[in-house]
Amino acid sequence: MRRTAMSTSSKNQTKGQAAHQMAGARRRLRIWMGFMIIFLGWAAYTFFSQSSEINAKSQQLEERQASMNAATQSLEQLKYEISRLQDPEYIGQIAMKKYGLYKPGEIPVRVSESSPEND
Numbered sequence: 001m002r003r004t005a006m007s008t009s010s011k012n013q014t015k016g017q018a019a020h021q022m023a024g025a026r027r028r029l030r031i032w033m034g035f036m037i038i039f040l041g042w043a044a045y046t047f048f049s050q051s052s053e054i055n056a057k058s059q060q061l062e063e064r065q066a067s068m069n070a071a072t073q074s075l076e077q078l079k080y081e082i083s084r085l086q087d088p089e090y091i092g093q094i095a096m097k098k099y100g101l102y103k104p105g106e107i108p109v110r111v112s113e114s115s116p117e118n119d
Contacts, residue, residue: 084090095101102108 092103096108100108
């Protein structure tokens with residue numbers, strides 16, 4: 001009988017230790033899950049905040065590139081105008097059109113717009 005009592009008490013101790021180990025495993029699992037939830041929450045927050053910042057920076061980049069393209073186009077147009085101003089013939093055309101200046105001995109021909117009544 002003693003043997004049966006011993007074996008029963010050792011079985012109870014084994015069950016108690018197993019239950020205690022299971023409780024410890026559950027506790028560790030809950031702590032681990034808590035850390036994982038906190039970490040994933042932080043990672044999601046960081047991802048979304050950085051995504052919005054990236055979108056804002058992308059818009060700024062597009063605006064600045066458009067501004068740079070417009071400035072480059074304007075610069076090219078000004079360079080072309082400068083190269084044309086180096087030509088004396090072009091300067092003479094501007095003088096005739098804007099200021100009414102003509103070369104000596106040149107007779108200006110003025111064309112007036114006629115109205116339909118004069119036809």
